[in-house]
Amino acid sequence: MDMRDITETTRITPSAGVTRDRHGWRAKCLQRLVRMDLPVPLSFALPCETVGAIAAGRHLRLEALRHVFEAGSGLVSVRPSALMPEWGGPGTVLNVGINDTLHARLCDVIGRDSADAIYLSFVQSYAINIARLDPDMFAQEGKDALPRALRAFEAETDEPFPQDPAQQLAEVLRSMARAWDGPTARLLRQAKGAPADAPLGLVVQDMALALGPGLCGSGTIQFVDPVTGNPRVTGRFRGQSHGAAVGTGAETLYLTHDERGPSLQDIAPETFADLIRFGIAARERLREEMQIEFVVTGGRISVIDATRVVRGSRAGVRIAVSLARDGIIPAEEALMRVEPRALADLLHHQVDPRAPRDLITRGINASPGAATGRIVLTAAAAQAANARGEPCILVRRETVPEDIRGMHASVGVLTERGGTTSHAAVIARGLGLPCIVGATGIRVDLRNRTLTAGGRELREGDEITIDGSSGEVLAGAAALLPPALDDNFTQLLDWASQAGGIGVRANADTPEDALTARRFEAQGIGLCRTEHMFFDAERLPAMREMIFADSADDRRLALARILPMQRQDFTQLFEIMAGLPVTIRLFDPPLHEFLPHDREGLRELAESMDLPLSDVTRRVEALSEFNPMLGMRGVRLGITMPEIYDMQARAIFEATVDASRKGDPVVPEIMIPLVSAMREVELVKNRVDAVAAAVRNERRTDFTYKLGVMVETPRAALRAGDIAAHSAFLSFGTNDLTQMTYGLSRDDAGRFMGTYVAQGVYSEDPFHVLDQDGVGELLLTGVQRARRQAPGITISVCGEHGGNPESIAFCHEAGFDYVSCSPFRVPIARLAAAQSAIRARLSGVED
Known part of the structure; x- marks a missing residue:
C-alpha cells in the first residue's frame, strides 16, 4: 500500500472490516452502534498503520481526504481511537472544514452569532493545537472576535487561515498522530499500563450541529x-x-x-x-x-x-454481577471483569469520592479503607481513648511489637516511616485497619505531643481522616461510605468458589481473626503467629519472667503460667474453624521484642520484677543483637531454649483433645519457623513427638498432627528435598525469604524503594509483588526438589504475597496447593485464584 495515499480510510458500516486491533476501540464501538441501527453520523476509521505513517512524516494527498466531507454537513470531528479506552489519546478536534464559504451558509441557517462561534472556536483550536501559536494571541472575545482571530493567524504565519477543508483535515491528522508519538504522551500512556509504542487509530466523523430551530x-x-x-x-x-x-x-x-x-x-x-x-x-x-x-x-x-461508564470499585462489582444475573454475560466473564484489588474498597469504609478533601500530606497506602479519629501518639493513649469510646488514629514514627495493643484500640494507623511490609502495614492489614506508612514530611514530637504535617501543626486530640486506599491524610472528618458487603459481593465470591483455583487460607492469630476468616470463607488458617498472643497485658509479665530466668527449670515455671492461656487460644481457634485445617507457627521473634528499651520502660520493668535497674539494663543489653532478624529467633530459639516449644506443643495437643471432644476430630498443623538445616527439623520433631506421646498418655486419647516447615531462608529453599523427608508440608514465608534473598530490610526499604522503582532498578517493590525472577526461582526450585522427595507433600505460600493477585497467578502456575493471607485479603485472593483458574482453562482451550 502507498502510505502517501490515505484512501485506507474505511467508512464505518455494519459490514465494514473494522477491527479493534487495527482501528482501535472507538472505531469498533461506533461500528457496533451502527449495527444496532442507532442514529450515528457518517464516520470513517483510519487504521493504526496509516496513523503511524503520518506520524513518521509521510505526505498526505489532499484528494484522498475530500470524500469525507462530501456526504455530510461539511464539518467533521477527529477523535482518537487507541486499542484500549483507558490509554487516552490526543484531544478531540471539532468543526474541521469550516471556512468563509461554509460560514456564510451557516449564517443563513443558524444565525451569524452561532456561525461565528463555530468558526472562532475552530480558528482558536487550530492556531493553538495545530499551528502551535501563542494562546494569548487568540483569547478573542467580543463582537469582532472572529475577524481579529483570522488577522492574528495571518500575521503570525504569513498565510491566510486555510480555506481548503482537506488541508485542514490533513494538518489535524498530522498533529494528532505526532502528539501521540511524542515523549510526553508515551510517558502518560505507560503510566496507564499501555506500551510505549502502542498504536493509535483515528476516527473522522460528520458533525451533528446542536443548532437550529426547535429543540437542539x-x-x-x-x-x-x-x-x-x-x-x-x-x-x-x-x-x-x-x-x-x-x-x-x-x-x-x-x-x-x-x-x-x-x-x-x-x-x-x-x-x-x-x-x-x-x-x-x-x-x-x-x-x-x-x-x-x-x-x-x-x-x-x-x-x-x-x-x-467510568466507575468506582463498588459500582464495578455491582455492574458485573448485574450483567451476569441478567444473562448478558456469563458468570466467569463477570469474575474476569473485576480487578481483585477493587474488592478491598468494598470491605472497608471509604472516603466518598464526591466529598471535598482537605489534604494534609500523603504516604504509602499500606492497608485499605478509611477512618476518622482523634490523633493519639502512644499505644497507652489509644487504649485510653478506646476506653472512653472515642475513635482514635495511632500516629507513630514507626510501630514496634508492643504497639499492637494500641493498634487494636485504634481505628487507623499513620506512621512517619516504613514500607508496604513494615510492622505497621502487616499488622494493620491483619486487623483490617486503614494504614498509611512512610508519610511524606510528617514529624511526630512526643515531648510536645504534636504532629507536624504539610506545614501544619496538629496536636494530640485533633481530628484527622486517613485514606488507606489512596495514602492521603486529611484534616478533620471527611464524609465516608460504609462497607458494601451486600448480595452482589457475596454472589461474586460464590461464583469465584465455583470457578475453582488454588486454595486460599487466612493468616489468623486471634479468635477475632479466625471469625473474619470464616466470614470470608477461607479454607482454613495457613499461619497462626503465636508470638502475637504473648503481647497481651496479662501474658507479658510471665513472658518477661521467662526471659529473665537463669535456668531451664525457672523458664518452665514461668511458661507454666502461659500454658493455660495458650491452650485456651488454640481451643478457640480449633472450635471456630470447625474442622478446617489450622497451621500454627511456633514461637518466632527474638526475645528483645518483649522488653522495653527506653529508660522509663526499663524502670517500670525493674519495679514490676523487684530487680535492680542495673540488672534489668544488663539483661536487656545482653539480649541485644546487631541484626536480630538474622540472630537468635525462630528454630534457633526453639533449640537453645526448648522449653518454649515444649510448652507450645503441649498447649496445641491439649487444645486438640479438648476441641475434638466437642466436634470433629482436629488435626493440628505445627510449623517450625526459620529453618535452614534438616537437623533442626529432626531436633524439634523429636521433642514435639515426645510431648505428643506424653499428652496421649495423660489424656488417655489418641490424636494425629502434622509437622511442617516454614521456608524463609534461601538455604531451606535449596535443601527443600532433605527437609521434605521429615515434613508433612512446606509453607514458603516470602516476607523473610525476600529480605534474605535481596539483603533488604522490609522495614527500612521504604526509604529508597520509590527511587529504585522509579529508576527501573526493580520493576516493582519486591515486598509488595513477588519477585518471580529471583525469589520465584527459589520457590520453583524448592517445590521441584520437595516433590521429588515427597510427591504428596503440601506446599503453600503464607507471606504477604499470598494476597497479591500477580503472586497468586505465579503460585497457581507453579502448582502450589494454597496461599494464605491476611483475613481481609481473603476475598481478593479468592477472586484472583478464580481468575487464574479461568485463564488456565482458556489457555488450554486455545492450545
Missing part, C-alpha cells in the same frame, strides 16, 4: 450511578433551543424530572424515551453499562459516541 443541544447520559452502580439516569444536556418550550438562548437542563428546574424528560419526553431505549440496547448488545454522547438537532437525536 448536546449532552451525555448514563444509566447507573458511577459510585454505587445502582440504576440511575445521570448526565447533562446543554440546550441551544430558540423555541418557546425551552426558552431563548442556551441553558443547561436536568435529564430527569427535577424540582430545581426544567428537564429534558419534561420538555421532550419522546426524545428522552429514545435515549433510554438506546441505553438499554447498548447495555444488551455491547454487554456493558455505557455512557452515550448525543446531539439533538430540531428534536432529532444523533449518537456521537458511547464509552464505558
